[in-house]
Every structure is written in structure tokens, then in C-alpha cells.
Amino acid sequence: MITGCFLLGRARDAMTQEEQQLIEDSIREVVELPPRKTLVRAGERIRTSTYLIDGFIGRYMDDREGHRQLVATHVPGDFVDLHGFALKRFEHDVATVGRARVATFDHEVLARINERHPNLTRILWFSTLLDAAMHREWIFRLGRLDAAGRVAAFFCEMEARLDMVKLVDEGRYALPFIQTEVAEACGVTGVHVNRTLKMLRERGLMTFGDGLVTIHDAVGLRRLAEFDPRYLYADSSELMLDARDDATT
Amino acid sequence: MITGCFLLGRARDAMTQEEQQLIEDSIREVVELPPRKTLVRAGERIRTSTYLIDGFIGRYMDDREGHRQLVATHVPGDFVDLHGFALKRFEHDVATVGRARVATFDHEVLARINERHPNLTRILWFSTLLDAAMHREWIFRLGRLDAAGRVAAFFCEMEARLDMVKLVDEGRYALPFIQTEVAEACGVTGVHVNRTLKMLRERGLMTFGDGLVTIHDAVGLRRLAEFDPRYLYADSSELMLDARDDATT
């Protein structure tokens, strides 16, 4: 395994041995990226897709005054730019948060997979649908929750997603974000994130500092965030098997 | 054409004659639905997908107190539940807004398409990616725009999407929403939507009442909304052709 990491982290269970091998053989190269390195700018023609092996990547949109909104975050095991295969252009920027290691795939090989491997295509499709499910959850949070709920939800989601790829150790996980970046994800100001973190700390729910998150009261934090991890479809293998039922019917 | 409407509205250009026919032959039935009819509830096992021929459909999530957030809206020509084919369960409800007419597809036939028609599969995949692009735009709006910007953006997006399927006549289009529903889409209260609409009216930007939207100053409205329609990929046929380039390379 040249990636040195679970390829397609969680989707892996749904894939056959050959499919896993095929994906791995399709990698063009593996690259190390520095922090805050922009991979794709809005409007550029995209010819490769990126798989995140290690580190964190964000998708950003700017308002007229240049204020950023983080519209998605990616954790190790995410096929970050898979949708670029069909969209060809993004309406947003893509950049690393901390340092990251990624594998790149040319669109020609994805086109070949699309052409010849319908089951694998569906798994890839599924992984882009997960992104959409997370988007919907964020729409809900930004529309209905106050700052505390949003910030709590952000850390709950990161915990749940990182846990799926074994990057959480007893409620603790590394997250190379600064408070301003959390703010950009939650649609609040950095100052207010700071106040909110203080409140979460004082209530004994969680702490965040130096790129390390520690969740002390997962139940309380999830209640504040109205967090229900089902939207992450952690039991995706079950669902994909369901899908195979359809196929053979 | 039994649907009496453009099938797959905008994606149609990217499809061959046979592909269009195949989709049409895959329809199980066409159904009329009353206003506020729930099609799918969160958590239910989904076995069919819905294509919206006529009317409007929304996707809803509720907070703990029962307040709704509209996380997506669908206009005629949208393949509303296509992602249900791979997800099998939703984390939200799906319901009509006004009355609607839909076509339903069994997942078995979608599985067959997935299995045997890679190009058509990619087009369907693409259409789910458009939903995700719209989700991202809404995340940006909810995170960065004030109430006026969000409400303006809502009407701008509806105008642009309905225009693609020829449902806009000189800046006027039918939209069977009440103010509360606009509020649920924009993450503000109904009362405040009312004030915002008054302001938009007084500034000569647009009017909304009795299910009819009239845009008087599209440029001004779009500026207020920071609206750039590129995220809707209206030139999708161009992009899909690009994709075919990859395939034949």
C-alpha cells in the first residue's frame, strides 16, 4: 500500500479486493503540501482529483469584502475533489489547513472507472453524496443554531468523522485549526468563537487549543449542538449492500 | 412524451436520443400531489426516486423545538431524490410546497442504468453534484450574508433556475411559497422576511405576493445578494462534453 494509509478510509468496506487495488493503481502521484496551500482556485479547469491521505483540507468562498466562509472540510480518507471529475470547475477555492499529504488521480482514469466499473462508480458517487449530506447539515446549523450550537456541532462532526478513520483517542483528536478558521466554518466572528470556547470550557464540555481538541462531555456537547451522527452514514457498508440488492433484483 | 414536460430539464442537452428514451421508459408512474404532502420522512428506507415534472418540492430538517429549516428546494426538471438511490435513507423530510406532479423511478431500474449505461450514470451523478453546489452556495449565504442578502439570494436563485426551464417571463415567475417558507429557507423569522420584503419593494428591487415574484431590478437585486449564477452550471452541456473528452483520451 503505497499511500501508507487506509485508502478510501470508510468506503473501503464496501469495496472488493480488486476494486481497492484498481483505485490504488490509479494514483498518479502522492504529494506533500504545506499549510494554507491553495490546490484549486474558483473557476479553474480541473483535470485531476485529489484524495486526502493525511491532514486537513477546506473549501472556501469569499464575500464581497473578502471575508471567507468555509463551505466544507475534509479529513484523512476523504476523496476531496472527486466531484471535480463531473463538474470540471468549482465555484470555490480548495486549500490545505495544516500540512497535508494527498494522492492525485487523473480524470482519464476516473473516466475509465466510470466506463468499466459500475459498482465502483456507485461507491464513488456515494462518497460525493456524503459530502452533500454534510452540506445539508451545515445549512441546518447555520440557519437554526446559535453560535454555541454551531461551534459545538463543528467539533462534534470532526470528532465523529475522525473517529471513523481511527484518529480519535478517548475524546481527543488533533485539529490544526486556529480560532478564526473555526469561525469561518461556523459563520461567526473569531472574537465570538473565542467567547464561545470559553463558555464550552467553563461548562466542562470541551477544550480546544494548540491544535488539540479534548471532548470532556460528549453527551452534553452533542445536546448543545443538536448533533445526531446519522447524517454521516457511518454504516455505509450496510447501505451499499442494500444497493447491491437492487442491482440483483 | 408521457410526462408532458421536458424530462431532465437542463441535463437533456447532454443526453443522446436513446438515453432520453431510456429514462422515459424507466418511469414507473406519474403522480399528482397536493400541497404540503410529505413524500419521504427522515430515516425511512427509500426504494424509489422522484423526478419533479411540475411544482415545487422542499427538503426540511427540524431543530429540537420543531422549527424547520429548508435545506434544499426543487424546481420542475429536478431529479429530486436521485441521491436516495445510493444513500437509501435521508436525514431529512421531503415534501411538496404547492401542488406538484412527479414521476417515480424504482431503484432497480436505476441500478440497471448504473450497471449498463456509464455515460448516463455520469449525467445522473452530475445532477446530484449540482445539488451539492447549491448547498455550498447556501452555506456561504447563511454564513456571510445578512437577512436582506439571503432573501434576495433566494429569489435570485429561483429566478435563475426557473429561467433554465423556461418558467420565467420577463422577470416574473410563479412561486407558491408563503413568507414563512421563504424564512425557513433563509434562516430568519417570518416577521423579518416580511420587513425585508418591504425594504426590497421600497427600493424598487422586487415584489413578492400571491405566489408571484416580480423582479424589477435584477442587477440591484443580484448585487445585494452577491449573486453569481455560475454555481448553477447552466452551461452544463459544455462541461459534460469536456467530460467526454476525458473518456476518449
Add this chain to the structure above:
DNA sequence: CGGCTCTTTGAATGCCGTCAAATATTGTGG
């Protein structure tokens, strides 16, 4: 040590939510 970035805290402003009530519109049954 000095400059940089990040975090933390305070004070004042303001946008939007909540509560409340009046008006307008739609729907229903007699």
C-alpha cells in the same frame, strides 16, 4: 529582544428575534 500571529477580554452598537396586536386573505359550513 522585538515582531509576528494568535488568544483573550471589554465596551458600544446594531441586526434580528420575540412578543403582541391589527389587518387582510382564504377556506368552510350553514
Add this chain to the structure above:
DNA sequence: CCACAATATTTGACGGCATTCAAAGAGCCG
């Protein structure tokens, strides 16, 4: 067709959460 209820729209007053502006402290690196 009217009466009445239910639903939508509109407007006002008040309060609170979050932004903005400002500045002080903390950590890091050359």
C-alpha cells in the same frame, strides 16, 4: 352568499445575541 374560523401579512416595541472596535496578554521564531 354570508358568517365565522383559520391562515397570512403587516407593523410596532423591546430585548438579546453577535458584531465591531479596541487593546492587552500569550506564545513563537528569527
